[in-house]
Amino acid sequence: MSKEKLISKKKPAFPVNQVLYRYLKKHGRTIQIPIFYDDLLRFQGAISVYDKNDNDTLWIRVFYSEFEREEIDTSLKKVYNILLSNGQEDNLKYLNIDAIDFCTFGNSKPFRIKVRNILNDNYTYFYVKKTDASRIYGLELEDMLSPYNLNYLVYEDTLIEEHIAGVPGDVFIKERLEKCTKSEKSQIAKEFVKFNERCLIRLLGDMRSYNYVIVPVHDFENVIYRIRPIDFDQQCYEGRFKVYYPQFFKENFPMVKLVGERLNDSSIEQYKVEERSIIAKRILSSRKRLVHLLKCMKHDHISTPEKIDRLQKEIFDFTKDINFKDCKTMGEILDYTLTFVRRNYEDVSTKRIINLQQRSEKDLKSINNSV
Known part of the structure; x- marks a missing residue:
């Protein structure tokens, strides 16, 4: 960095x-x-x-x-x-x-x-x-x-x-993280990966450890942890793409270290895909209301031209999606970001359905031949 x-x-x-x-x-x-x-x-x-x-x-x-x-x-x-x-x-x-x-x-x-x-x-x-x-x-x-x-x-x-109830992230990291069991640390690492991906996709910045809470949830004999943001001031404002990655804030280094210790690369990628898929489903289920909100954002001024220009260039370098090159507002950038996530989800889902159909046709053909 x-x-x-x-x-x-x-x-x-x-x-x-x-x-x-x-x-x-x-x-x-x-x-x-x-x-x-x-x-x-x-x-x-x-x-x-x-x-x-x-x-x-x-x-x-x-x-x-x-x-x-x-x-x-x-x-x-x-x-x-x-x-x-x-x-x-x-x-x-x-x-x-x-x-x-x-x-x-x-x-x-x-x-x-x-x-x-x-x-x-x-x-x-x-x-x-x-x-x-x-x-x-x-x-x-x-x-x-x-x-x-x-x-x-x-x-x-x-x-x-x-009020959003939970243990402030900085307090949890300082006082409780080391006391967690190995399985709890693995679960926290998984949740941080998903939280990191969620903030990135919806362009929520400044998720330093004191801007989110960690919520322990009792599940049978286990305790699982959820991470929730509590500060939303930095929604679609900054121009640096890294601001929307919680992993790049020094206050979150213990969490990033935990991810490196408890998860391998394939698991990290799996959890990212899971979170993108869940968000894509929420985009589809809230489509009408979300379209209305994005329409408001596209015509609103919630950042500066310099920050908008920098962010659209950095996201284009990351995604190679030509749509980002012409964005003039933060609302347009967010709209194309969510469209990018939804489109990828729909493409994968379509391919999976086609593969299942082809396998079903192949199985049916094999049964008919055997008869």
């Missing part, structure tokens, strides 16, 4: 245009909410939040005046119900806003809201952020092309996102 930084500058937020907003409205992603991102910026004070090992988490816990806190708490409870329930307010008296945390690190500067049910002490989180077209495209593509569904809402300049 060259010494050039993969990501050299902070990405700006892109506005949600009317075309994208109509898409969101059509697919049930917009609804009026009682509080905006800017309302939460009116905090009067804050303290740093530390983890169990007394390390600074880069989050601060914010405080409001007594009068404003009551109004803000009520509004956030209503947002929670709108996001995760049917919006009714019968249960508001059983909900408590335990904490409002603010993060100045990263692009989105989110507020993290901790909501607790006082009847049983169960709690969950959701996030309040400024809208960013890049992030919204990333959320939609994750919902359509990954194994996971995502719940979020957009209202004017405010984005409400549900």
Whole structure:
């Protein structure tokens, strides 16, 4: 890898245009909410939040005046119900806003809201952020092309996102990876290969270890691990093709090393093919909605001309697909990338069907001759 930084500058937020907003409205992603991102910026004070090992988490816990806190708490409870329930307010008296945390690190500067049910002490989180077209495209593509569904809402300049549970990748690598058994490490290596391929295909960048979580799932007597992105700001923005490969970030070196130790080349290629095939099937099953989203992206400005030009050239060098040479927007590049994956899948499937038909005809001919 060259010494050039993969990501050299902070990405700006892109506005949600009317075309994208109509898409969101059509697919049930917009609804009026009682509080905006800017309302939460009116905090009067804050303290740093530390983890169990007394390390600074880069989050601060914010405080409001007594009068404003009551109004803000009520509004956030209503947002929670709108996001995760049917919006009714019968249960508001059983909900408590335990904490409002603010993060100045990263692009989105989110507020993290901790909501607790006082009847049983169960709690969950959701996030309040400024809208960013890049992030919204990333959320939609994750919902359509990954194994996971995502719940979020957009209202004017405010984005409400549900919490994605899991162990942050950097924490898992530092504290848990070495404690895993050999079979678990092999499974994690497999999942990282598939995750790497998934990010590449849908052009989701900046998957450093703190931008994804690792989710342990108990399966009979075993524990299997899934990897989920939690940051979608870098959807179709950077010009360097390597930015869309998690394997090229130094923070992921332990995972890359694990892949080299636990998997051979044929297994790695097998898992890549599996992931491409699964994504191709999701493209086909979500075709109408995906076409609508890509149409929005093609007419949207979510990157710079220099980055678009560089990316389309680098992808052309990688695929040799002439379609990439004429791309003028990130939406067009992504459209041809997904078309490339789908076309290859359909070509292989067609060849397999033809081979099966030919074998069936040959077997039938052999039976007839024997009779």
